[in-house]
Amino acid sequence: MKITLLLTGKPTDRNIAGAVDLYASRIVNYSAFEIITLPEIRNTKNIPVQDQKILEGKKIIKSISKDDFIILLDERGKEFRTVDFSIWLQKIFMTYSKRIVFVIGGPWGFSDDVHARADFKMSISRMTFPHQLVRLLFLEQLYRVFTIIKGEPYHHE
Numbered sequence: 001m002k003i004t005l006l007l008t009g010k011p012t013d014r015n016i017a018g019a020v021d022l023y024a025s026r027i028v029n030y031s032a033f034e035i036i037t038l039p040e041i042r043n044t045k046n047i048p049v050q051d052q053k054i055l056e057g058k059k060i061i062k063s064i065s066k067d068d069f070i071i072l073l074d075e076r077g078k079e080f081r082t083v084d085f086s087i088w089l090q091k092i093f094m095t096y097s098k099r100i101v102f103v104i105g106g107p108w109g110f111s112d113d114v115h116a117r118a119d120f121k122m123s124i125s126r127m128t129f130p131h132q133l134v135r136l137l138f139l140e141q142l143y144r145v146f147t148i149i150k151g152e153p154y155h156h157e
Contacts, residue, residue, distance in 0.1 A: 001097055002032040003142075006063055007104040007135060008056055009040040016132045023139035030146035036063060040106070049108050057111025060103060067098040070118045072110060073138060075128065077121030082141060083157060085122075086148040102142075104134055 011017040020035075027033045038059045044052050064070060069092065080088060092100060105114070115121075124137050147154035 001093060002034070002099045003027070004033070004068075004099055004101045005035045005104070005135070005139070006038070006060065006101050007035070007131070008038045008059075008106045009131065010037055011132045011135070013132055016136050019136050020139055023136070023143045026143045027139065027146065030143075030150065038063060052106070053108050053111040054113075056106045056108075057114045060105070060110075060114050061117060064101055064103075064117070065099070068101045069096045069098065070120070071100065071102045072114065072118045072121045073102060073104050073124060073134060074110065074121045075123050075126055077123040079123045079126070082144055082155065083148060085141065086145040089145055090149055102138065104131060104138070107131060 011020065024033065024035055038056075041047070041052055041055050047055075103110075103114070103118075110118075124134060124141070129137065144155050
C-alpha cells in the first residue's frame with residue numbers, strides 16, 4: 001500500500017517547505033509515501049473562479065487512477081481527533097491494498113468532478129489556512145498517526 005499527497009502549486013515559503021520535507025522524510029519510515037505537486041494554473045486574473053476549479057480538477061483527475069482511494073482535504077469534510085483518525089486510517093489500510101491519495105486543492109476548492117470522484121472527505125479544521133500551511137499540518141498529523149499506530153511515544157494523551 002502506498003500513500004500519496006497530491007497538491008497544487010509549489011511551496012513558496014522556504015521554512016514551511018523545509019518542515020514539509022522533514023515530516024515527509026519521517027513518514028517514509030512507516031509507509032511508501034510520495035508527494036505529487038501539480039503545477040498551478042497560470043494567468044488566472046481573467047479566468048472565472050469556476051473555470052479555474054474545472055481546469056485544476058481535470059489535472060487532479062488525470063493524476064489519479066480508478067483503483068485509488070481518494071480522500072479530499074476539505075473544510076466541509078469529517079473532522080477527527082488525532083487518535084480517531086489513526087483508528088480510521090488503520091481500517092483504510094486493512095481495506096485497501098492500492099494507493100491511498102490525500103488531495104489538497106487550490107485556493108478555490110475542488111471542482112464538482114473531483115468531489116464526485118472522492119471516496120471520503122476530511123477536514124483538518126473548520127478554519128481556513130493557507131494551502132502551504134495545510135500541507136505541513138496534514139503531514140504532521142499523518143506522521144503522528146503512524147507513531148500512534150506503532151505505539152511510539154510522540155503523541156501524548
